[in-house]
């Protein structure tokens with residue numbers, strides 16, 4: 392149950408950007424929505440929860456294996472009850488976001504969680520200690536429904552699901568929704584699906600609209616599809632090698648514009664939710 396003080400103080404909203412299918416635009420969305428929110432004056436922490444470290448690399452740290460400490464070190468400290476110093480392991484990106492980086496050691500960490508007490512909530516315990524510093528915390532999830540993704544869902548208030556429009560994975564989506572619902576029932580009752588984001592849309596033809604309609608038909612209005620969808624563009628593909636956001640790489644392009652509009656939509660939804668929660672507490 393959220394407390395009034397938390398809502399008024401806008402204690403950091405944690406969003407897991409998740410889809411167990413690979414290459415659906417999770418990392419690109421985390422990076423550009425995160426930087427979009429920072430450009431709107433919000434304090435943002437991005438957390439790379441994927442041992443592939445795509446988010447870390449994409450933000451301009453091309454050799455994540457040389458970074459220390461990373462998320463796996465912080466999680467190890469939580470597991471062994473060691474103190475974490477303020478700001479420890481948090482990098483400050485020139486575009487105004489903070490980053491907890493990852494590297495391949497996180498894969499070993501995931502395996503070792505099997506023997507840990509409260510293994511689903513190690514990430515949550517870490518984030519609870521830094522949450523008050525941020526308005527938004529975005530978690531870039533790995534393409535699997537393993538223990539790191541369960542940790543992300545346990546720590547999250549809500550979930551954004553990027554879906555590559557032309558490969559609507561009806562079955563995959565079903566499995567993901569089941570996992571989200573299971574975590575919600577068993578561990579994290581406040582978890583909500585914020586919305587499905589259509590990514591790499593080839594053109595604003597009827598196709599994207601058909602997919603949105605199909606999702607609504609199949610999931611009976613329970614799942615919101617963001618009004619904004621992200622167009623496909625080679626300029627978006629280039630950013631991971633550039634180490635900067637689409638706003639710096641191609642500020643006037645269609646993908647930058649789409650992430651700008653998505654940022655506004657996310658902020659409006661957050662504000663509506665905040666008002667609703669405050670009304671409920673009256």
Ligand SMILES: Nc1ncnc2c1ncn2[C@@H]1O[C@H](COP(=O)(O)OP(=O)(O)OP(=O)(O)O)[C@@H](O)[C@H]1O
Nearest residue numbers: 413414415416417418419534591622623624627628
């Ligand atoms: N709007 C876009 N237009 C064109 N290419 C894109 C777009 N968004 C992402 N890509 C490219 O698609 C690929 C997958 O994107 P991304 O890494 O964001 O997906 P992901 O879901 O995080 O992948 P993984 O599951 O491997 O973590 C990358 O090569 C990325 O550069």
